[in-house]
Amino acid sequence: MTQPKAPSVRALLSGALPVDSAVAVQGWIRTRRDSKAGMSFLAVHDGSCFAPIQVVAPAALDNYLSEVSRLSAGCAVRCTGKLVASQGKGQSLEIVADSVIVLGWVEDPETYPMAPKKHTLEHLREHAHLRARTNLIGAVTRVRDTLAQATHRFFSGEGFSWIHTPIITASDAEGAGQMFRVSTLDMANLPRTPDGKVDFSQDFFGREAHLTVSGQLNVETYCMALSKVYTFGPTFRAENSNTRRHLAEFWMIEPELAFADLDDDADLAERYLKALFTAALEQRGDDLAFFAEHVDKGLLPRLEGLVRSEFTRLDYTEAVRILEKSGKSFEFPVRWGIDLQSEHERYLTDEVVKGPVVVMNYPKDIKAFYMRQNDDGKTVAAMDVLAPGVGEIIGGSQREERLDRLDARIAELGLHGPDYWWYRDLRRYGTVPHAGFGLGFERAVLYCTGMENIRDVIPFPRAPRQADF
RNA sequence: UCCGGCAUAGCUCAGUCGGUAGAGCAAGCGGCUGUUAACCGCUAGGUCACUGGUUCGAGUCCAGUUGCCGGAGCCA
Numbered sequence: 001m002t003q004p005k006a007p008s009v010r011a012l013l014s015g016a017l018p019v020d021s022a023v024a025v026q027g028w029i030r031t032r033r034d035s036k037a038g039m040s041f042l043a044v045h046d047g048s049c050f051a052p053i054q055v056v057a058p059a060a061l062d063n064y065l066s067e068v069s070r071l072s073a074g075c076a077v078r079c080t081g082k083l084v085a086s087q088g089k090g091q092s093l094e095i096v097a098d099s100v101i102v103l104g105w106v107e108d109p110e111t112y113p114m115a116p117k118k119h120t121l122e123h124l125r126e127h128a129h130l131r132a133r134t135n136l137i138g139a140v141t142r143v144r145d146t147l148a149q150a151t152h153r154f155f156s157g158e159g160f161s162w163i164h165t166p167i168i169t170a171s172d173a174e175g176a177g178q179m180f181r182v183s184t185l186d187m188a189n190l191p192r193t194p195d196g197k198v199d200f201s202q203d204f205f206g207r208e209a210h211l212t213v214s215g216q217l218n219v220e221t222y223c224m225a226l227s228k229v230y231t232f233g234p235t236f237r238a239e240n241s242n243t244r245r246h247l248a249e250f251w252m253i254e255p256e257l258a259f260a261d262l263d264d265d266a267d268l269a270e271r272y273l274k275a276l277f278t279a280a281l282e283q284r285g286d287d288l289a290f291f292a293e294h295v296d297k298g299l300l301p302r303l304e305g306l307v308r309s310e311f312t313r314l315d316y317t318e319a320v321r322i323l324e325k326s327g328k329s330f331e332f333p334v335r336w337g338i339d340l341q342s343e344h345e346r347y348l349t350d351e352v353v354k355g356p357v358v359v360m361n362y363p364k365d366i367k368a369f370y371m372r373q374n375d376d377g378k379t380v381a382a383m384d385v386l387a388p389g390v391g392e393i394i395g396g397s398q399r400e401e402r403l404d405r406l407d408a409r410i411a412e413l414g415l416h417g418p419d420y421w422w423y424r425d426l427r428r429y430g431t432v433p434h435a436g437f438g439l440g441f442e443r444a445v446l447y448c449t450g451m452e453n454i455r456d457v458i459p460f461p462r463a464p465r466q467a468d469f
Numbered sequence: 470u471c472c473g474g475c476a477u478a479g480c481u482c483a484g485u486c487g488g489u490a491g492a493g494c495a496a497g498c499g500g501c502u503g504u505u506a507a508c509c510g511c512u513a514g515g516u517c518a519c520u521g522g523u524u525c526g527a528g529u530c531c532a533g534u535u536g537c538c539g540g541a542g543c544c545a
Contacts, residue, residue, distance in 0.1 A: 033504045041504050054505075072496085088503045110496040110514085111479045116506085117494050119480065122537070177544070214545095239543055240470055252545060331541085342541075395545060440545030453538095454545095465536085 006078070008048035013093060017083055024080040025053055025095055026103075028133065031116055032071045040068055042100070044077060047138055050286035054086065054094040055079045067102050073116040074133065076104035121456050128460055128469050136294070139287035140457050143280055144445050150279035151232060151253055151441075154272055160228040160255060165215030167234065170207050171419065178238035179210035180248075211236035216254050216436065217370075217423055220399065223256035223434055224426050230255035232441075240464050244453040245391060247442060249462040256436035262372075262381040262398040265435035266313060266358050269385055269394050272439070273356070274307045280448050281307070288449075296450025302388070303448065306356060313358045314348070316340075316379065322352060339366045340384075342391060349388040356387045369409045370423075371397040372433075383437070390447045396437020403427035 006024035007016060017023060027046035034040045038059040045052035057068045057079070071077070081097035088094075106112050113127040114134060124131040131137045152162065168182050184204040185191065191199040200208045215231035222229045235252040257268060280288060281303055292299045314322075323334040323344050332341045340348075340359070348357050364373060364380040371380035385394035400406045406427055410417050417424075445457040455461035460469045 031505075031507095033502090033507065035502060035504050036500090037503060039503075043505075056503080086503090088505070090505050108479090108496090112495090113479075115480065115495045117480065118506090123480070126537090235545080237544075241543060242470085243541080243543095244539080246544070250545070392545065438545055443545060 009044065009046045009051070009053045010048035012053055012083065012095075013049065013051055015093075019083055019085055019093070021083045022080070023083045023095060024078060025055065026078045027052070027076070029071050029073055029075045029077060031073065034069065040064075040071075042068075042071065042077070042079070042097075044079065045133075045138075047132070047142075050135070050139055050142075050290055051091075054088075054091050055081070055100070056094055056096045057100050058097070061097065061100060063100065063102075068100050071100075071102070072106050072109040072112070074106040074109075074112050074114060075102060077102055121453060125455055125461070132459070135290060137456070139284075139290050140445065140449055140451060141459070142287050143284050143449055144457060146280055146284050147276050147441070147444055147448060148232075150276050151272075153279075154275040155228075155230050155255065158228065158268075158271075160230050161222070161226050163215075163219050163222045163226075163229045163231055165212070165218040165231045165233065167212055168205075168209055169212045169218075170205050170209045171217065177213050178240075179213055180236050180238045182209040182211060213237055214252070214254065214438065216256070216438065219254055219256050219436070220426060220434070221422070223258050223436070224430065224432070227258040228255075242464055244455070245443065245446075247454055247458065247461055247463055250454075250458065251441035253439045253441055254436060256434060258432050258434045260398070260435045261433055262360060262383060262435055265396050265398060265437060266311070266360065266383055266385075269358070269383075269396065269437055269439075270311045273385070273394075273444070276444060277303045277448055278307050291450045299450040302355075309355060311356055311358050311385070312353045313360060314353075316359055316362045319344075319348060319359050323347065326352075337363050337365070345386045345391055346388075349386050354388070356385055356393075359384050359386065367397070369413050369415060370399050370406070372400045372435075373405055373409070381435075385437075387443070387447050389450075389452075390443050392440075393443045393447060394437050394439045396435065398433065398435040401427060401431045401433050403431070 006026045009025060009027060012023065012025065025044055025046070027044040030043035030045045030052050032040055032042055040057045042055040042057055043052040044055050057064065061068055078101045079095060079097045080099045081095045083093060084096050086092055086094040114130050119134070124134060124137060132141055155162065185202065191202045193199045203209070212235060214235060215233065219229055219231045231252070231254045233251065234249055236249055238248065239246070255268060257264060288300060317336065319340065320334055320336050326347065328347060330341070330343050332343065334344060349355065360383045361374060361379045362382045363378060364371070367380050367382045371382045373380055381398035383396050384392050387393040400409065403424060406424065407417065410420060442454045442457050446452070446454060449457065451457050455463065
């Protein structure tokens with residue numbers, strides 16, 4: 001049987017086909033409105049863009065009474081008909097149907113969890129398998145995709161290679177947080193060594209293994225060969241973090257740049273964030289308009305301002321001085337040497353700078369072993385990019401490329417030197433200055449949508465006591 | 470993990486001083502209408518998270534449990 005092509009709603013509404021074309025549309029019913037003038041109006045949505053297309057279903061259709069008049073939110077349909085200029089207000093184009101085929105009914109409209117009404121984000125989370133059907137989560141999903149595609153486009157355009165660093169790691173050296181164990185041992189009957197410890201030599205990898213908490217150490221090896229590299233993949237932290245900014249499984253982007261220092265690193269971070277949000281503004285205007293109206297009134301000025309402005313860079317020491325002189329009474333008093341608390345970061349981004357701020361050169365005692373030691377003997381070449389409402393969106397540093405200094409730091413922190421043998425090799429064979437950062441992808445999505453809870457910008461959030469679906 | 474809050478109809482919530490439950494939305498039926506967050510009327514819908522306690526009587530007071538939300542810490 002010959003059937004008219006079924007373009008996406010996006011294609012139809014953007015005028016890809018001339019008026020009077022015979023078309024089909026496939027999607028799900030958002031709303032049905034009946035008119036006594038002898039027709040029903042079906043809002044058909046297929047996720048290809050924010051808007052649904054209106055299908056006019058005449059009462060003369062064979063299945064009008066038996067089926068069309070019973071359609072409710074969520075029903076799947078295939079409609080064929082003619083694309084016409086709309087007689088009504090609110091849309092320029094619509095389809096006058098000559099057939100409406102119901103592909104899938106909603107079995108009980110009253111208990112369908114995505115009823116056509118406002119729902120709380122909490123309710124949507126409890127129905128994560130259905131929530132992509134809502135305006136809100138659909139828009140988040142399209143923006144998320146746009147940012148992901150823009151990430152690859154940006155780095156590719158800058159000459160970076162995408163490196164697939166491992167998900168499973170037997171390296172105990174990453175040191176970025178609590179790790180999830182990966183094991184095939186029978187937990188009800190664990191093999192033991194003579195001194196009573198679990199005998200991991202009998203485990204799948206012959207040693208302890210975990211899910212990665214960062215691809216950085218691995219990607220540095222490729223940086224020392226391909227010069228410009230990045231990772232973009234899932235990352236796992238077993239921290240018992242219960243906040244709107246943390247997930248146990250999240251996606252992280254970690255570029256690593258050879259022959260570069262901290263300023264080059266901050267430049268890259270700034271160019272990258274601007275490229276991300278420019279892509280969203282250019283490609284997802286429909287979705288951003290929805291967020292601007294219903295989620296965050298200030299979203300568009302904030303994004304447009306960011307892509308136009310220059311990021312404010314602040315030495316840690318200077319940031320501390322600003323905070324000390326602010327006259328604000330913080331819950332945690334500020335003094336040189338402490339890590340900045342959320343309230344301090346918020347003051348800097350929301351009140352001092354009113355935009356993203358790059359804080360650089362932190363005290364070495366609060367930062368990781370691999371960060372490059374500055375000449376002052378007190379600080380390391382680390383940076384955090386802080387964004388209003390989101391907090392730390394990027395954390396990065398210039399890496400310590402001098403073997404003696406790296407070894408000294410490993411020893412100072414009481415780390416087990418031999419574990420780092422291959423990382424140290426990079427400093428033994430052709431070491432060069434290099435730098436990189438990690439960007440929490442979901443935090444970028446938060447910033448770009450105005451959403452507040454990170455669990456609403458990833459399809460299936462994993463967090464403590466939360467691994468449904 | 471710590472601090473605070475919440476849990477009542479499919480959903481969002483109200484429920485006074487302790488006296489066996491109410492609204493809006495959604496849904497169903499009817500009316501009206503080239504409609505569009507449609508509108509108007511009617512109808513149906515409840516193990517008040519769970520366990521125990523106080524009381525003649527508990528949605529309400531007390532204790533515990535579970536789950537969720539917000540903040541903090543950890544970080545991206």
